[in-house]
Amino acid sequence: METSSIPPLSAPTGAASATPPPATPDQRALIQAVKAINATALFGDHNELSFIMDRNTRQVVVRVVNRDTREVVRQIPAEYVLRLAEEGLVK
Numbered sequence: 001m002e003t004s005s006i007p008p009l010s011a012p013t014g015a016a017s018a019t020p021p022p023a024t025p026d027q028r029a030l031i032q033a034v035k036a037i038n039a040t041a042l043f044g045d046h047n048e049l050s051f052i053m054d055r056n057t058r059q060v061v062v063r064v065v066n067r068d069t070r071e072v073v074r075q076i077p078a079e080y081v082l083r084l085a086e087e088g089l090v091k
Contacts, residue, residue, distance in 0.1 A: 046068055049064060063075045
């Protein structure tokens with residue numbers, strides 16, 4: 001198969017940069033609060049608190065994650081609630 005006429009792959013236009021934008025004061029305060037909570041081992045010696053943004057619903061998700069296995073121990077809101085929100089069934 002001749003491949004000389006196929007153009008090389010390039011990064012998509014508007015691709016995200018490798019470095020994230022600097023954190024706002026509110027984000028820095030949240031990061032410090034989560035670090036403080038995790039340091040207390042409130043969720044157990046092997047678990048940690050994390051926050052993520054669900055890409056589809058743009059909802060903040062709070063998770064307790066096992067540090068060793070990265071398994072999600074608890075999540076608020078639950079995954080099925082996020083999928084319902086994605087379909088417009090829950091606000």
